[in-house]
Amino acid sequence: MYRELEKCPRSLLVCEKSNFENEKSSHDTHVSKHYFNHKVSLVIPECRSLPPKLASVINNFKKYFLIKDLPVYEFLDKDFLENVVWNGALYALSYKTSIDQDNTIALLPSSHLILSVDKDTYEQLGLEGKPSQYNHKQPMRYVVTIDLTEKSMAPGGKRYQRVLSSLKERVPLKSHFLLARHNSGVEGDRVLQSLLARYQWKDHTPVVRSHTLKDLSCPSLRSTDLRGEQHSCDPSSFLEWLGAVSAGVSCDNTATSFTSTYVCPEPNTPVSQALHCTLSGLLLPEDIYSLLQELRRYFDEPKFTSWLSLTVHGFMDSPVSWGDREHGFHKGGENFYNFVLFRNQDYWLHMGTGSNDRCPP
Amino acid sequence: MDRGAKVFGALGQRLYSNRMRRAAKKEEPATYERLVYKNTSVYHYMSISLEFENEETLSPAQLKQFIVNGLKDIYGEVGGAFPFDLLKFDELKLTAILRVYNSGLVKLWSALTLLSSFDQERCAVRVNQERCAVRVNQVSPFLLALSGNSRELELH
Structure with missing residues (x-):
């Protein structure tokens, strides 16, 4: 023993x-x-x-922003993709989500959207992913990685529409997010401000x-x-x-x-x-x-x-x-x-x- | 102002600076080396907090004795006799950091979780038996990781 x-x-x-x-x-x-x-x-x-x-x-x-109850599909907005995600290092991480219990989402500066979700959410989402490496005998957590720079993820494309409908209609995932941006272009700032204006947010240093x-x-x-x-x-x-x-x-x-x-x-x-x-x-x-x-x-x-x-x-x-x-x-x-x-x-x-x-x- | 300037004035500072530069120049740049250690730490560290039914004050020695008693209750005199350190205890916030050998981690953790009341005979400072709970906030094989717990980040 x-x-x-x-x-x-x-x-x-x-x-x-x-x-x-x-x-x-x-x-x-x-x-x-x-x-x-x-x-x-x-x-x-x-x-x-x-x-x-x-x-x-x-x-x-x-400084960085805390945005409350931000739906994940907002990252797929055409304007946001073109001016903020592709054009400048954007870091976004769901806040107060425990990766051993909750759905955790991250947007990397390499324009990869990562959804680490539980089994139920994964099955409802209908997106292609992989079982987490750290599962025990039965996979209970899955990781979906979406490369937003891929051709198929261009706004209007078939895969783009599928991902959008999954995140908007099938499982409207939302979370508080910590968000920061390294490159600040004028156009990117405008798009980011228009996103912030629709939600409750606060900037922090x-x-x-x-x-x-x-x-x-x-x-x-x-x-x-x-x-x-x-x-x-x-x-x-x-x-x-x-x-x-x-x-x-x-x-x-x-x-x-x-x-x-x-x-x-x-x-x-x-x-x-x-x-x-x-x-x-x-x-x-x-x-x-x-x-x-x-x-x-x-x-x-x-x-x-x-x-x-x-x-x-x-x-x-x-x-x-x-x-x-x-x-x-x-x-x-x-x-x-x-x-x-x-x-x-x-x-x-x-x-x-x-x-x-x-x-x- | 550095020590050279303090002792010898401007000339001293210059001589001192030159000596330091020469010393730096003499050192050969390090060659690349990479080491990978698996389970290198012989210890695990725990960050815990205590909760009492009433407002309580406790000294570090009393807290340690309280935990030792809890270990003995569950694992007996022999099974519960292993060393651990109470590295830090904040008497106001009632939070503490413990260090334990890897082999004792599970036993210490379980004993802490099951601690629920003071025993008035063995913990002489208590007059009445009182309910309490110990919460384990973080466990890590690196003490350094305990000061970087992102779950404690509170933004308003």
């Missing part, structure tokens, strides 16, 4: 080491393909307040919180030692420490403490202060990439710290994690990545996922 109780769902942690100036470095792809980001967290040792340039990048993160941590221990990292074998900290312990800092967990414990025995991993160095800054909302990969670029310039001026860290958490209920890789929720829907930037433009990239997710790219 107990052996069964000791089993745990699998998790994956992918760690990469490279240099930003390396031609083959794919850091930009990893950032741009992680579409739905919920939170960004920065930890900069030996820093008291955000440098002005960094603060300006953080304050320039694009990402919430920025920052505070300074005093007198803490920071793990010692060497960029060449990703595995943590030569006087450096191993990836798992480092991410645990980063999690402890983000959650405000104390490291001042001993092995005999009753409540907690957690301590900062070895080797570590005492640091007088560190900056912890977070942004939350629907955060666009383009903005995160700008932040990453600015962080690379942080070491242009001499600094006491040899590294800093940028963590990006994906939405737990997004139907995709990286690119169009299916994402699910088992015991948790974690999908996050973390950059550790070093003074000489080296970087580490950690990508973590839970059990209902494929291996990160």
Whole structure:
């Protein structure tokens, strides 16, 4: 009996080491393909307040909209397709829908509409889809992917009409949506405004919180030692420490403490202060990439710290994690990545996922 | 102003900056390496919240003892004896973060779910037995994931 109780769902942690100036470095792809980001967290040792340039990048993160009860067929409107979906990176994700219970919808900037729906809805919809990869014995969830750039999906086409009638008449799917757009053209703005005018909506700017941590221990990292074998900290312990800092967990414990025995991993160095800054909302990969670029310039001026860290958490209920890789929720829907930037433009990239997710790219 | 400037003035800052630049130049760029770990974390982390029938105050040690008692009730002295850490406890919001070895996750989770009342004899601070509930908000093999729970995103 107990052996069964000791089993745990699998998790994956992918760690990469490279240099930003390396031609083959794919850091930009990893950032741009992680579409739905919920939170960004920065930890900069030996820093008291955000440098002005960094603060300006953080304050320039694009605003996003919350639209209430938006029918999905609105995305198929001819004007909307031509001016907003095809012409500019549009990110839309259903809000307050749990992917392990509800129908979840996402519109990717690659113009793919993804419907992750339960079995009943799938059968009523009558659209071609695939059983979710994370079903148990009986498929209870299906994923319908519609490429809106396909020829057959041109407004007026046969398949277009079929999809439209499914979403408008057979199953009028609707949900609250978080929506953001990277490219803002005049015509696109007009069409988007006319859509917003028909529904209840509100624009939101990402919430920025920052505070300074005093007198803490920071793990010692060497960029060449990703595995943590030569006087450096191993990836798992480092991410645990980063999690402890983000959650405000104390490291001042001993092995005999009753409540907690957690301590900062070895080797570590005492640091007088560190900056912890977070942004939350629907955060666009383009903005995160700008932040990453600015962080690379942080070491242009001499600094006491040899590294800093940028963590990006994906939405737990997004139907995709990286690119169009299916994402699910088992015991948790974690999908996050973390950059550790070093003074000489080296970087580490950690990508973590839970059990209902494929291996990160 | 950095430490070099503070101690030695402008000249010191220049010398210090040059030294830092040289140090940065000496470091060879890292070569590409990729590692894939499966089930690398030996721990699971849980974010929980407590609900009491009446307004209650509880210290971290009392909370831990309360959970230990719950484990013993279900799995006995031997089955319920495994280490776990109470990493953080917010006494105002009554929320906590627990860390447990993977092998103890199911047992701890089940014990938390079945906790329903204080035992007045074993938890000496209570005068009367009181109903309570423990809600498990999030479980993850990454502590870092607990600070990025998108289900907590509330927009009005």
